[in-house]
Amino acid sequence: MLKIECLNVEIDNKKILKGINLEVNKGEIHAIMGPNGSGKSTLTQTIAGREEYRVTSGSISYKGMDLMKMDPEIRAREGIFAAFQYPIEIPGVNNAYFLRTALNAIQKHKGLEDVDPFNFLKLIKKKMKEIGMNEDMLKRSVNEGFSGGEKKRNEILQLSILQPDLAVLDETDSGLDIDALKIVSEGVNKFHGPEKSIILITHYQRLLDYIKPDFVHVLSNGRIIKSGGSELALELEAKGYDWLNDLSEIEGECK
């Protein structure tokens, strides 16, 4: 589904990602962990197509297509969804209206019929119930005045409505209380399936108690310095990142 090779990314001429290799197949869940500032969000934004994040070398292919040739909205319509670490507020734009517009843009791209307002309302109400969102949120502006946790839930609501093929969830667990963490994880698990892949960025092992990753990667200083199975997360929880520092010179090199 997604194949990243030797990816180098700069912002303002500052090298952030320094040779990332990552392959995500259909149905797989990959967790990415790593210290603050290591480049996790940069990777998310690069996959989503944010222009400021300049790809200086390397490649990303998605469903066999060259992702670099695709505009952000095309990536979205082709099934890439990025849940933002800091979801953006859009004053005056109704949450439900926004989501329906997005859904119909994707439907249109796929050559499918628009979802009419009536069916959309039914769908969204059902999904909101599942993730424990108050229906008032429908009438409010996109993320405006939402609490940190509410914003994260809103991202998951969008995920469950838009039904992408690859979801990149950037610290969707941060800022959630314990109950919310459980509900959001259930939402993600419900979304997941043999055709749906997930990249899960997190600082906390506890999320991985709810969502079982197939692989765990450690991103440090712009490189993936270690990869393993879900047991790696437990090890990180116990030991932190320091013990991995020596590895940073060895792995992840590429031209």
Add this chain to the structure above:
Amino acid sequence: MDRNKIDKKEEERKLFEELENSEYKYGFETKIDMDTFGKGLNEDTVRLISQKKNEPDFLLEWRLRAFRHWQTMEMPDWAHLKINPIDFQEIVYYAAPKKKKELTSLDEVDEEILDTFNRLGIPLDEQKKLSGVAVDAVFDSVSVATTFSDKLKELGVIFCSFSEAVKTHPELIKKYLGSVVPYRDNFFATLNSAVFSDGTFCYIPKGVICPMDLSSYFRINTANIGQFERTLIIAEERSSVNYLEGCTAPMRDENQLHAAVVELIALDDAKIKYSTVQNWYPGDKEGKGGIYNFVTKRGICKGDNSKISWTQVETGSAITWKYPSCILKGDNSVGEFYSVAVTNNYQQADTGTKMIHLGKNTKSTIISKGISGGHSNNSYRGLVRMTNSANNSRNFSQCDSLLLGDKCGAHTFPYLEIHKNNSSKVEHEATTSRIGENQLFYLQQRGLSMEDAVSMIVNGFCKEVLNELPMEFAVEAQKLLDISLEGSVG
């Protein structure tokens, strides 16, 4: 990668170019025989206009007083507007479609004119009339048709062209003309008072809630014509009316002048809601041509508990200069001003309002949203005056500006005058923001195109104002916003 970047930039550039060149949809010209004066302005021009209309002496006298006063005035010099000098002798002051005979019904209006308004989406013929909206159609200097007049008459509502009202209700004209905007008011209002050629008159009798929206549609057609019209709306005690106003003009390389005056009078417990969607030709993308829109609009809440509400969506004109204002004279009266002003390319807008609080417990609300793209400049100028008689009065003002690029400007000039008045309260909030890259990207990441993302953010930004518009108007306004902003981000 850089190769792709270039492709993408190129693609974007092409898209923007295409959009920028998207024609002003209303830019066509109607070919029709016109009865018109030559260019130029002197006392004879004024007399001739009055004579054309068989006006009573009091009106001619009033025009002449205005004209003589105007000759002593200088065109004001505004700090934030760049205006090519206007040669008032190069303007045509009267142009009317040649009448074949006196009209007795709409069926006799010229085909070309009916066709013009049809193309503008304002059908005037009996069968296709807009349901629920009565229209007064003004073509250059004269009103060419008014729909639903007869039906409204049954309720005592007078809705007709200004010229007709002068003939049928001179006493009302004599009483109210110039009572809110005196002929000495300002350079353009004074000029209008001397040479106005037509406009719309509405009178809502006591206790009548006008059953349909009343509207005027202004069309400038002839080259070099200056359009000077007046609107006068009188709402008697406990009456209420919704009034809408729209306008367009052909695309021309020269600037054309539109200088209107609108006067509103609300008596005890009366309500007037006045909405404008202004879409005069804005000039091309290099800033050539376009309408100079210098308009004086003012309403007086004369009676207690009366209310006047102005809503405007200003997307057109090369220059817009207007400050729809309220004089809150009656106790407990309410004034409102909701405005969206959009400027793109080289357009300039200087708009805002004045709220003059005279009565006790008077309230005013100002919500202004300025959006600028391209090389345009957008200024808000607002005055709130609390006189010492306006006990316990309130004003709330909110002025937000949204910048879509880095070559455009937004300016906010709030003026507050509080005269020995401790019991009143004035609140002012102002923000300026640039359209957020983050916001755009967020929407694109969810599948929206760049254009749709801009439109969604802008519409969200103006929502409080758009919500004030009647339904059909709101839809129209949204479309106009999209059209005027095409290609503005970059």
